[in-house]
Amino acid sequence: MTTQPAWPSAGIGALALTDLLGRWAAADGPLYRLLATRIARLADTAELPAGLRLPAERDLATALSVSRNTVAAAYQLLRDEGMAESRRGAGTRIVPHRTTPAAVHRANGFFAGLLEEAVVEADLSLAAVDCAPQVAAALTNPDSVLDRAERDALTRTPGYFPHGLPDLRIAIASHLTERAGLPAGPSQVLVTTGGQQAVDLLIRSEVLPGQPVAVEDPTFPGALDALHRAGARVIGIPAGEGVDPERLEHVVRTHRPAMVYLIPAHHNPTGLVMATQVRQRVARIAAAYPDTLFVDDMTLAELPLRDGPRVPPLAALGPDVPNLVSVGSLSKLYWGGLRTGWISGSGGLIARLAATKAAADQGSTAFQQAIVAALLSGPHEDIVKWRGEWVRARYDALAGALRASLPGWTWPEPDGGLCLWARLPGEADGADSSAFAQAALRQGVAVVPGRLLSASYRGASYEGAHSGANAFVRLAFTQPPDVLRAAARKLAAIPPPSR
């Protein structure tokens, strides 16, 4: 009794397999053995389903930036261990073993680094910060920020708050009203387990499989992963130097997407701020297309690299436009370990999302929400100031080291955020950042190849080989300055790959 494989005659592309392999080379032992071991594990977990055709040796060797002999030896080892079989003219396949429906889902390769335990010397792939000292102190000693009577009242409740803890909803509404210039009441706020859940809940609640969703290209890979899992049809709008509003309006008019997902300040990965007139135009488009939800991801909004007025969210430009929605998070300012994010929108939307969240997890962790509410109402501005200095020191270190060691690299000067979107030098199309990222990994430096942030990349079929994204890498500047400087020197020692 075996189930038919989900794609009995399908193959996996070399780049898609590269994503799944993750940091396969970051361990001891000969490369061919590391490669075979990792492929065997993926077959074991059904991430590579039974019957799947592996890439041709030559293609995989190119994608991994290794010799063809290495791939050939790995495939031979898999055959020897009964995990694969080869037939003349039909390539090498995973031996039918056991498959599950999960085989048709595929994690975005972006998360490979988060999901595996391989340690690299300099991880420039994860735009994540350590815990701000004010936050660590509150977590360690909750009584320093909590009122004792309120704290005891909380632990007497059942602890289920699908909308979020009332105190935190109030604190977030005040934060949006007073600091972001976005008037909001507590009933317009849903607390989520970080910004990732905010995006995922919006998609689960508001996007049906097959519906179009427009995103900037490149964009936050976590949004792409959630969209692909939901079966959305993702439409990318070029945004390497900011979105062209004409093009955005054309996409909305033509495709009538269920959702448009934007990161106006500061864009992930470019770090740019959407210009004032573009933001105003987007708010007008939203007013004209009430059946499309326009999502403004503000996760990085409070991380400017320069002084200046705070960029107001799109929703502040259309106060009577109920399809303008904001997503926020404290992960990049306070700590990712808090897993505290939110969605702010119309009361009706929030009610639908709360029902979706009840089915997903019945609410986020309750006690910590009280601590976060106290931090938002208390030392928030101190934390913003502290983190601002933290980020600027790191950006200066990385940018300076890159300019010194890799003068051919170029990037748009970021206005804020935690990443730098660097173009590798090369021919007209630029270099192949996927092969570069593989070579970097073997030097102990993890970077994200641009295709993983591109809407045109879907693993098995990457239609965007000629899109700009493949010539770029995303470099997060969240490691200590000396680690960033050493990483730049290591990257400079890698021979520039060309297509």
Add this chain to the structure above:
Amino acid sequence: MTTQPAWPSAGIGALALTDLLGRWAAADGPLYRLLATRIARLADTAELPAGLRLPAERDLATALSVSRNTVAAAYQLLRDEGMAESRRGAGTRIVPHRTTPAAVHRANGFFAGLLEEAVVEADLSLAAVDCAPQVAAALTNPDSVLDRAERDALTRTPGYFPHGLPDLRIAIASHLTERAGLPAGPSQVLVTTGGQQAVDLLIRSEVLPGQPVAVEDPTFPGALDALHRAGARVIGIPAGEGVDPERLEHVVRTHRPAMVYLIPAHHNPTGLVMATQVRQRVARIAAAYPDTLFVDDMTLAELPLRDGPRVPPLAALGPDVPNLVSVGSLSKLYWGGLRTGWISGSGGLIARLAATKAAADQGSTAFQQAIVAALLSGPHEDIVKWRGEWVRARYDALAGALRASLPGWTWPEPDGGLCLWARLPGEADGADSSAFAQAALRQGVAVVPGRLLSASYRGASYEGAHSGANAFVRLAFTQPPDVLRAAARKLAAIPPPSR
């Protein structure tokens, strides 16, 4: 520019609307106005989509246990306010306004109580406990249970742990190995945001839309909600007095479900333990059907009402059967506000689930996981003992009061858990528990009508009107004993409804 309503000519059944109305009557004011206000709000949130036909006045009046005049006046008010329109022969419809894809999702009515703020005097609908004192002390003073060096090391990490904090994975693996008789290593454990997320992630990762999933009928409504949202085809196996293993095997052989979801100890809502020979038989069925995932929800396993040996999980009966999976939670033992649950299964399954969790929320709240790990490794047995006394006092209070006030009610004597599955007296089919629950709500007592726990109930089309579930109510005994006694007296004052 308006989108076509998702079901332009569709209507909603009276029971389905009753679910969505939730605790509509638990407020001040005339009933017709409360009813109209709640319907208008549902239309506003698109939970009742534009164009939807409302139930006939007579049907809704019966379902809500109110007079037909009340419904007629409510519909009139909706027409007066432009929210509805009536046409001869075509009934009353929500006026086209704005609809969203969310309109085709529907929350299980079970969650209505969790999602609204209406307060009832005695809530017997939510099987949720307050925070155990040992847990509250640790949350308030983390340094009392955490090692300072480990704590500081944690806040220096980025805080993203899609698999769960390593220390908590180790603590859960030890807990399963040493206390539950289920040998497990940390790589076989995924930490989740409560048992609800454990069930939801299993469904998202392992069940494709349209695939069959078998459940006990009645069962945990949170599982039903997640299954319906995922588009699974839910097959109920009668379980009012325990599952017949012949029937289970027949369903598995005939339908080849992607998943079988079971609650062997202590079943929600009946509180029964699956007999030893039935559990052994289920483990053998699982071994024979490796493409079906058998999920054992152990959330209530450590809440026995009587002394005796602990019931081992199904997975302990088939240590070499990788499709036997366990779900656990501390919500009912420690506190729901922790939102700490887990999945234990094969390493391959855990790897797929971690990728799914990364896309859902990139991991649960990190710092609290360190506290929970310390509690699991420390005062766990004290908490089990304390909670056991807590539960038994409440069960005795409710059961005694029901026997005294409502001698016609019967229920299977529960072996454990937090609920009592009571059959209302009536004719052959029993009474109509939906109407009874409505009448109880107006007396300030919230109970769950049995149909919300039945696989045959899907809101719009309830095919199980003649299934046993509709004659039952689920009563949680988690309120203080005096509240439970007062509730029983109030329930006794309600005239028994009949079909």
